[in-house]
Amino acid sequence: MGSSPPQNVTFPGNGATAHGYLALPPQGAGPGLIVVQEWWGLTTHMVSMVDRFAAEGFVALAPDLYGGATTHDREEAARMLAALPADRAARDLHGAVDYLLGRPEVVGDAVGAVGFCMGGGLALVLAAQEADRIAAVVPFYGLPRIPGFAYGGLTAHVLGHYGEEDRSIDQQRVDEAAMLIGEATDVQPEIHFYPAGHAFMNDENLNGTYDPLQARIAWQRTLSFLWGHLG
Known part of the structure; x- marks a missing residue:
């Protein structure tokens, strides 16, 4: 198991102190964006995604849901995911939303959320x-792991990215899921399928499916999409 890339912010989450990686845009202010990690943890790939979103004008924050642990081992990742209760992750993410909306650099009274794999569902x-x-909200190759999740309360616009060759x-x-979202909200989700496998955005992808x-x-x-709904 490796060490996490630098955490540079803390915020209240789950009754304790949560950690995360924050990057500011070159202009100093912009819409807030939560970036939710894959099951590997807050890896250098996740840090690079935060930096890329910040470079495009967003105040981007990736909460560290594993408390500093990262891995490149599939079985270890599965254990770390299994040990992360969905309600605890949700409370940490709620704290991240509070934290972003409270920052002076964040423009507007709502933020966006982008997640990958496990993070897409979260x-x-x-x-x-x-x-x-x-x-x-933009899920990449992920759906909620909560049986019977009904999406009630969701008011965000949804853009989903999925691989046609994703075996997971x-x-x-x-x-x-798109049908359930459409039934629970006033907005039809925009879903795209790509001729690619799982984690096709991840250039550190150990599955060899980066495209x-x-x-x-x-x-x-x-x-x-994000600029259309947050800008």
């Missing part, structure tokens, strides 16, 4: 829990 749960405090999440599950072309397409769609 981002959707967060958006449902936070209602109009989350204006836009099939299109039927994604289509069912630079599809990653670039998804990245541009994400930026346009």
Whole structure:
């Protein structure tokens, strides 16, 4: 198990002190954006995603849901995920929303949430829990791991990115989730499928399914979507 990249902020979360990695945009202020980690933890890839979003104008924050632990081992990642109760993760993420909205650099009274794999599902749960405090949510190859999750309370616009060759999440599950979101909200989610496997955005991806072309397409769609609903 490796060590986490530098955590540079703390905030109240889950009745204790939560940690995270924050990056500010070059202009010093912008919309707030929560970046939710994959099951590997707050890795250098997640830090680089935060930096990329900040470079595009967002005040971006990745909460460290594992308390400093990262891994590149699949079995270890599965154990770390299993040891992370969804309610505790949600409380840490709630604290992150409070923290971002309280920062003077954050423009507006709602933030966005982007999540990858495990974090994609958590981002959707967060958006449902936070209602109009989350204006836009972008799950990458993830859905909530809570059986029967109904998306009630979700008011955010939804943009989803999924791989056609992703063996961990099939299109039927994604289509069912999109239908549930449409039934629970006034907004139809925008869902894209890519000719790629799982974690196609992750250039440190140990599965070998990183796809630079599809990653670039998804990245541009994400930026346009976030600016359309947060800018």
